[in-house]
Amino acid sequence: MTALLPWLVAAWLAAIGLYGVVTSRNYVHLIGCLTVFQSATYVLLLCVGYKWNAGPPIFYSHPPGTPAVDPVVQALVLTDIVVGATVAALLLAMCVQLHKRKGTLDPETLRPLR
Amino acid sequence: MSAAWRKALFGLGLLLLLAPVVGVAFHMPSFGDHPLPYGDAINEGAPRDRHVSNAVSAVNFDYRGFDTLGEEFMLVTAVTGAVFLLRGSRGEAVTSKPGTLPNRPIAARSDAVWLISRLSGPFLMMFGLYVVLHATVTPGGGFQGGVIIASGLLLLFLGEGYRGWRHIMHSTLLDILEGGGALLFALAGLAPMLLGASYMQNVLPLGTFRDMLSGGLMPVVNAAVAFAVLAGFSMVFLEFLEETRQPDKQG
Numbered sequence: 001m002t003a004l005l006p007w008l009v010a011a012w013l014a015a016i017g018l019y020g021v022v023t024s025r026n027y028v029h030l031i032g033c034l035t036v037f038q039s040a041t042y043v044l045l046l047c048v049g050y051k052w053n054a055g056p057p058i059f060y061s062h063p064p065g066t067p068a069v070d071p072v073v074q075a076l077v078l079t080d081i082v083v084g085a086t087v088a089a090l091l092l093a094m095c096v097q098l099h100k101r102k103g104t105l106d107p108e109t110l111r112p113l114r
Numbered sequence: 115m116s117a118a119w120r121k122a123l124f125g126l127g128l129l130l131l132l133a134p135v136v137g138v139a140f141h142m143p144s145f146g147d148h149p150l151p152y153g154d155a156i157n158e159g160a161p162r163d164r165h166v167s168n169a170v171s172a173v174n175f176d177y178r179g180f181d182t183l184g185e186e187f188m189l190v191t192a193v194t195g196a197v198f199l200l201r202g203s204r205g206e207a208v209t210s211k212p213g214t215l216p217n218r219p220i221a222a223r224s225d226a227v228w229l230i231s232r233l234s235g236p237f238l239m240m241f242g243l244y245v246v247l248h249a250t251v252t253p254g255g256g257f258q259g260g261v262i263i264a265s266g267l268l269l270l271f272l273g274e275g276y277r278g279w280r281h282i283m284h285s286t287l288l289d290i291l292e293g294g295g296a297l298l299f300a301l302a303g304l305a306p307m308l309l310g311a312s313y314m315q316n317v318l319p320l321g322t323f324r325d326m327l328s329g330g331l332m333p334v335v336n337a338a339v340a341f342a343v344l345a346g347f348s349m350v351f352l353e354f355l356e357e358t359r360q361p362d363k364q365g
Contacts, residue, residue: 071160089193094199
């Protein structure tokens with residue numbers, strides 16, 4: 001059961017993130033949901049790289065050769081968290097401009113540009 | 115599109131996705147108990163071939179450095195886009211008046227905020243610098259350290275207020291750091307080619323294991339990433355804070 005729990009956390013995060021995106025009535029809320037969905041991928045990646053009874057992939061205090069978890073997925077997650085934050089900033093900047101022009105952030109009341 | 119339609123479309127997509135997701139879910143390797151050949155190879159190779167004790171940094175700045183170059187340009191592009199969107203409609207002028215909301219007076223900054231921010235801001239920045247510098251040795255690196263330094267700068271805003279903060283933050287300097295970081299990364303990749311090596315091949319002396327400057331080319335690439343991340347986040351903070359200011363009277 002404990003081996004199933006990490007996958008379930010990833011699935012749960014993806015599910016609530018996606019549900020929030022679909023039912024969102026405000027673009028700021030939608031961006032929040034998007035980052036929740038994104039964190040599901042981080043949990044999933046870290047789960048893939050995990051190994052029982054292994055330490056961190058940093059060989060400073062324990063010598064090289066000690067069992068360690070996968071550093072590749074950690075590097076992927078690390079860069080993506082930082083880039084994801086700036087992408088969220090870009091989306092929020094779009095929200096600011098949208099609110100200035102249309103006065104609303106509700107996707108339902110916005111019409112496509114003609 | 116109405117809310118009902120949106121949910122119906124989502125349900126349809128979910129039904130289509132259900133079969134493959136269930137198929138994959140029942141064939142997942144068991145958690146924490148499957149071979150990781152690539153990770154094991156890097157855990158073995160990073161200390162031996164690159165004299166680096168932080169395998170994550172070795173992946174980021176050496177083994178898969180080309181991917182990180184892509185990530186770095188994604189970061190620069192996202193920051194440029196955000197700055198362009200916010201600055202484009204507002205102009206480049208620095209505004210002096212704080213924005214106000216009706217019935218919400220601007221409260222004076224309390225002494226506690228001032229004291230705590232002034233004390234912890236510089237400490238946080240120093241910690242960020244430490245995290246950046248020890249990228250190849252202990253947990254950390256340009257990405258994390260850059261964000262920590264930028265948060266320290268934001269703490270300075272809390273302590274000094276907008277005007278004092280704008281006095282420290284030079285927009286041009288941030289632009290140079292942002293673009294210069296990306297440029298330094300690309301050049302660090304191209305430089306080995308002048309020596310006849312491949313792109314981003316680690317041609318510099320590797321240094322001693324567990325030393326701050328170990329890893330050859332890695333500290334250079336790490337510094338480039340730190341500059342870009344630090345400047346990128348600071349620029350985003352600056353533009354969003356500028357957005358809260360009252361626009362000056364324009365014709």
